[in-house]
Amino acid sequence: MSILVIAEHDNSSIKGATLNTIAAASNINGEVTLLVAGLDISKVIDEAKTISGVSKIISCDHELYKNFLAEDFAKLVLSIADSYSYILAPATTFGKNLMPRISAKLDIQQISDIISIESEDTFKRPIYAGSCIATVKSNDSVKLITVRATAFDPVSLDNNDIPVESIDAVDASNISEFVSEEIAKSDRPELTAANIVISGGRGMQSGDNFHLLDSIADKLGAAVGASRAAVDAGFVPNDYQVGQTGKIVAPDLYIAVGISGAIQHLAGMKDSKVIVAINKDEDAPIFQVADYGLVSDLFDALPELEAKL
Amino acid sequence: MKILVPIKRVVDYNVKVRPMPDNSNVDLNNAKMSVNPFCEIALEEAVRIKEASNAEEVIAITVGKTESQEQLRTALALGADRAILIESDSLLEPLAIAKVLAKVVEQEHPDLVILGKQAIDGDNNQTGQMLAALLDYPQATNASEIKLDESNVTVTREIDGGLQTLQLNKPAVVTTDLRLNEPRYASLPNIMKAKKKELTVTNISDLGVDVNPRTELLSVELPPSRDAGIIVESVDELVEKLKNEAKVIT
Numbered sequence: 415m416s417i418l419v420i421a422e423h424d425n426s427s428i429k430g431a432t433l434n435t436i437a438a439a440s441n442i443n444g445e446v447t448l449l450v451a452g453l454d455i456s457k458v459i460d461e462a463k464t465i466s467g468v469s470k471i472i473s474c475d476h477e478l479y480k481n482f483l484a485e486d487f488a489k490l491v492l493s494i495a496d497s498y499s500y501i502l503a504p505a506t507t508f509g510k511n512l513m514p515r516i517s518a519k520l521d522i523q524q525i526s527d528i529i530s531i532e533s534e535d536t537f538k539r540p541i542y543a544g545s546c547i548a549t550v551k552s553n554d555s556v557k558l559i560t561v562r563a564t565a566f567d568p569v570s571l572d573n574n575d576i577p578v579e580s581i582d583a584v585d586a587s588n589i590s591e592f593v594s595e596e597i598a599k600s601d602r603p604e605l606t607a608a609n610i611v612i613s614g615g616r617g618m619q620s621g622d623n624f625h626l627l628d629s630i631a632d633k634l635g636a637a638v639g640a641s642r643a644a645v646d647a648g649f650v651p652n653d654y655q656v657g658q659t660g661k662i663v664a665p666d667l668y669i670a671v672g673i674s675g676a677i678q679h680l681a682g683m684k685d686s687k688v689i690v691a692i693n694k695d696e697d698a699p700i701f702q703v704a705d706y707g708l709v710s711d712l713f714d715a716l717p718e719l720e721a722k723l
Numbered sequence: 724m725k726i727l728v729p730i731k732r733v734v735d736y737n738v739k740v741r742p743m744p745d746n747s748n749v750d751l752n753n754a755k756m757s758v759n760p761f762c763e764i765a766l767e768e769a770v771r772i773k774e775a776s777n778a779e780e781v782i783a784i785t786v787g788k789t790e791s792q793e794q795l796r797t798a799l800a801l802g803a804d805r806a807i808l809i810e811s812d813s814l815l816e817p818l819a820i821a822k823v824l825a826k827v828v829e830q831e832h833p834d835l836v837i838l839g840k841q842a843i844d845g846d847n848n849q850t851g852q853m854l855a856a857l858l859d860y861p862q863a864t865n866a867s868e869i870k871l872d873e874s875n876v877t878v879t880r881e882i883d884g885g886l887q888t889l890q891l892n893k894p895a896v897v898t899t900d901l902r903l904n905e906p907r908y909a910s911l912p913n914i915m916k917a918k919k920k921e922l923t924v925t926n927i928s929d930l931g932v933d934v935n936p937r938t939e940l941l942s943v944e945l946p947p948s949r950d951a952g953i954i955v956e957s958v959d960e961l962v963e964k965l966k967n968e969a970k971v972i973t
């Protein structure tokens with residue numbers, strides 16, 4: 415069986431979720447080919463050559479793929495899709511944007527956001543914000559899959575010199591155009607890759623108060639996240655959001671501060687190994703999933719916590 | 724300009740969904756049903772575009788059972804001009820929905836199709852991108868801002884690392900994220916008026932689209948439950964537990 419994994423990267427390094435996706439692919443019996451397309455990607459290719467579990471790399475270095483626009487990227491994947499019985503990508507905004515476009519062109523019903531591979535055609539995936547887990551069998555000849563990164567431990571970077579084949583770009587679609595991008599820069603670890611995440615909710619009251627979380631995050635080497643309510647209130651940017659419609663995280667330690675624990679928030683963090691909740695309302699639903707709950711005003715608890723770490 | 728807004732009838736987001744006792748599916752008996760929240764946002768955006776005199780007509784469409792007329796009436800009360808039900812006895816997969824919608828787009832020729840980014844039942848996040856692919860239209864998913872001019876649509880999208888802005892040729896497909904707008908509530912007079920608006924019903928078999936399922940649902944289960952935790956009495960106790968019991972900090 416031949417498996418194609420589509421690498422997510424930013425033209426300078428491979429995104430972590432790609433490694434989890436390759437890990438998922440390793441549960442299928444077959445050789446894994448990694449597609450790396452972008453512009454000026456020699457550094458990405460060098461890194462890709464070390465990824466465990468990959469047998470071959472296909473590279474396409476071209477202006478057209480610089481910003482990973484779905485219209486052109488899908489056409490590139492379609493130009494090589496014939497050779498594969500599985501096509502996988504991470505269930506990140508990159509993979510979610512791209513994969514259904516490929517899937518519709520191949521007339522295949524994609525399986526989104528899988529958390530396990532039960533057999534060659536059967537997969538588990540969360541539905542209803544993770545309230546239930548569905549076991550789904552695909553009867554399509556080719557399986558198109560997006561992978562929930564947190565459900566698979568990443569493969570390591572200890573391979574060497576995986577062979578690379580270059581392919582040509584395909585004709586441009588010329589129906590959409592990249593205008594601009596604002597990518598948040600931070601010295602802290604990325605939310606989805608961090609071992610510790612500390613998130614604030616509406617209880618934080620303002621964006622300024624997030625400095626209380628920042629200083630704890632700095633001490634712990636943690637990433638900072640937020641509930642939707644905190645993002646909607648403008649306390650922090652949208653890329654902080656954890657949940658059903660934000661990012662899915664599963665760190666070793668997740669600290670929820672001033673977050674009530676709505677099902678849509680839990681959907682994004684309840685697979686964390688250890689959950690701590692700090693909330694002044696002892697009846698807050700977040701305490702039902704917390705390993706350690708502290709019923710306290712966060713404005714008292716956070717400075718004390720910072721001091722004692 | 725004409726805008727088509729596909730909406731889906733789903734379980735209300737406040738309902739805690741559980742599997743059926745035999746684990747064959749989810750148990751939706753007597754569950755409150757609503758318009759998918761992302762579709763409400765899509766509809767709100769279309770109505771605002773019309774109110775700003777940038778569109779003449781907003782059409783709401785759903786593919787579903789007869790009961791979905793309730794959600795179409797809601798859409799009409801929220802400002803859609805007319806509604807289309809493509810009636811189907813079974814619930815369809817995103818690919819089939821996209822094929823049906825593509826057929827309707829070929830009949831209606833909208834300049835813009837605005838969908839939700841995902842339906843909160845299956846959490847698939849596929850239909851809009853599939854529709855765009857089938858029509859060879861450009862797409863912008865997870866929109867947090869939409870701007871229109873004569874021939875283009877400029878969309879700011881929420882992506883994992885921040886925000887991205889794209890310019891699409893019309894006709895185009897856009898899917899909505901939560902922060903695009905805050906949907907209005909339907910007023911009583913508008914609910915009354917909606918009853919008189921046009922709602923056409925077409926049987927899905929009349930469209931000649933292959934909607935056969937490609938997947939089988941084998942079972943539905945609860946996710947593994949977490950062991951009950953403890954309430955700590957102080958920050959000191961919390962730090963002690965995290966260090967010595969959970970061993971997640973040093």
Ligand SMILES: Cc1cc2nc3c(=O)[nH]c(=O)nc-3n(C[C@H](O)[C@H](O)[C@H](O)COP(=O)(O)OP(=O)(O)OC[C@H]3O[C@@H](n4cnc5c(N)ncnc54)[C@H](O)[C@@H]3O)c2cc1C
Pocket residue numbers: 614615616617618640641642643644655656657658659660661671672673674675676677678679682692693694695698710711712713736760761843
């Ligand atoms: C379609 C849809 C998708 C959604 N997707 C997401 C998602 O991806 N992520 C997400 O998070 N939400 C999502 N939501 C929203 C979700 O339903 C909740 O509204 C949201 O998670 C609530 O955020 P919160 O817990 O910060 O706010 P609230 O529910 O208002 O809770 C605030 C908490 O702070 C506590 N508090 C207040 N002051 C203090 C203090 N001084 N000290 C200690 N505690 C204090 C309160 O006791 C309360 O428990 C979604 C909703 C919908 C409809």
Ligand SMILES: Nc1ncnc2c1ncn2[C@@H]1O[C@H](COP(=O)(O)O)[C@@H](O)[C@H]1O
Pocket residue numbers: 728729730731732759761762765784785786787817820837838839840841842843845846847848849850851
């Ligand atoms: N049965 C349906 N009828 C009309 N539109 C739908 C239907 N199912 C999905 N959609 C649209 O596609 C979006 C994404 O749904 P999904 O791909 O199922 O997550 C929804 O927000 C709707 O706008």
